[in-house]
Amino acid sequence: MKRKISILLTVLLLAVLMGYTGYQVIENLTRQIRTVDALEVTVEDKISATGWFIRGQTVVEGETGFSAEYLVSDGEKVSKGQNIAVFFNDDGARRTYDSVRVLQDRLSAMEYAYSMLTSGTDSAKLDQLIFDDMTAIAAALAQGDPSRIGGDYAAVQQLIVSRSGSEADREVFESRISELKGRIDEEQKQVLSGSSRLKAPTSGYFVSGTDGYETVLTPDMLDGITPDMLEQLAPVAEGEGVGTVTTGFCWYYAAALTAEQATVLQQRGTARVSFPELGGGEITADIVRLQTCDDGRAVLVLKSDRMNPEYLTARRQDIDIITHVYTGLKVPARALRQNDGRWGVYVLDGSVVVFKPVSWVYQTESYYLVPTAESAKAGLYRYDRIIVQGSGLEENQVVHRK
Numbered sequence: 001m002k003r004k005i006s007i008l009l010t011v012l013l014l015a016v017l018m019g020y021t022g023y024q025v026i027e028n029l030t031r032q033i034r035t036v037d038a039l040e041v042t043v044e045d046k047i048s049a050t051g052w053f054i055r056g057q058t059v060v061e062g063e064t065g066f067s068a069e070y071l072v073s074d075g076e077k078v079s080k081g082q083n084i085a086v087f088f089n090d091d092g093a094r095r096t097y098d099s100v101r102v103l104q105d106r107l108s109a110m111e112y113a114y115s116m117l118t119s120g121t122d123s124a125k126l127d128q129l130i131f132d133d134m135t136a137i138a139a140a141l142a143q144g145d146p147s148r149i150g151g152d153y154a155a156v157q158q159l160i161v162s163r164s165g166s167e168a169d170r171e172v173f174e175s176r177i178s179e180l181k182g183r184i185d186e187e188q189k190q191v192l193s194g195s196s197r198l199k200a201p202t203s204g205y206f207v208s209g210t211d212g213y214e215t216v217l218t219p220d221m222l223d224g225i226t227p228d229m230l231e232q233l234a235p236v237a238e239g240e241g242v243g244t245v246t247t248g249f250c251w252y253y254a255a256a257l258t259a260e261q262a263t264v265l266q267q268r269g270t271a272r273v274s275f276p277e278l279g280g281g282e283i284t285a286d287i288v289r290l291q292t293c294d295d296g297r298a299v300l301v302l303k304s305d306r307m308n309p310e311y312l313t314a315r316r317q318d319i320d321i322i323t324h325v326y327t328g329l330k331v332p333a334r335a336l337r338q339n340d341g342r343w344g345v346y347v348l349d350g351s352v353v354v355f356k357p358v359s360w361v362y363q364t365e366s367y368y369l370v371p372t373a374e375s376a377k378a379g380l381y382r383y384d385r386i387i388v389q390g391s392g393l394e395e396n397q398v399v400h401r402k
Helices: 002-030 091-119 123-142 146-162 167-193 219-224 227-231 259-265 309-313
Strands: 034-037 040-061 067-070 076-078 083-088 195-199 204-208 241-257 270-274 283-292 298-304 316-332 337-339 342-349 352-357 367-370 385-389
Touching: 040 219, 040 259, 067 091, 083 091, 083 241, 091 123, 091 167, 204 309, 219 241, 219 283, 227 241, 227 298, 241 259, 241 309, 241 316, 259 283, 259 298, 259 316, 316 385, 337 352
Parallel strands: none
Antiparallel strands: 034 385, 040 241, 040 316, 067 083, 076 204, 083 195, 204 241, 241 298, 270 283, 270 316, 283 298, 316 367, 337 342, 342 352, 342 385
């Protein structure tokens, strides 16, 4: 019995020994040379803050209790006296207005198709007209109003006949065009009697709606603005404003910074900035004010003439201010070694280990950025195979890469 136990223990010890030996073999194999390519990357240092868009704005007064149709888009440039919206006295006027727009689109398409017919049939356009009229018929039936389909049904019949493109079909188009113009004139009279036009009070960039900051955040306040003022801002109700016109053809942005952040921006006339929530990428803005206040914080005021809907409708937004840009070859921190007192990396040239001294322009806990040498012989170069794993490395050593 004791002999069996002794044999069993011996077998177990041999198994443990073989397992340990196997582990060491595998470990040694996995510790062969491993490399990564030297790739060029760009990183940025930036200051992040939260601030306010400030614009010179004229509030457009209107009848906010009525249905409205804006004639211009947010951010669109308008001139003084230009029609910017239509207000409807009731739902009937609004429906008539929508009907006129549909008829005008149909008239435009009909006139185009007629012009094509006189110089050569455009069958694709005729097909589109037929489809539009059939869609109108389907919509009328879906709304339970079959009385509306008579004219559209007749139009479809005429268009199908006209699809052949013969010269005799010109009369069909002329009659249909004349009929559409008559309907448009009649319905436009109804629209005029049940609606009013809103005109731009001044030239600038129109934005529908107001946010209550139009008289709170104005260019006149920029010289005296402080961090405390930015923190205590609150909107003010402003009458029956239905929109605003941004004048001056520029906007400002004000944010509070720490004294350390302000120091980084000293002596600069411009700044590269981006607004993460707005998109649109980076832009260059003028630094018109950078002043340290009594509480140790600073106020930054930027100015730009980049006019688009995002900047004209935004108010309180985060900002990233790019302070430095670094470009170089990315070297993993674990690859950095010392050889004869010099910092550098070992690279694999074929199967030969070569040491290349490096200096870096930027560093993090995980990697360094190293300037790209003029050539592979002059130093670390693009696509050099940087050794990130390997022990006992020596200059001109021949190794096997895993």
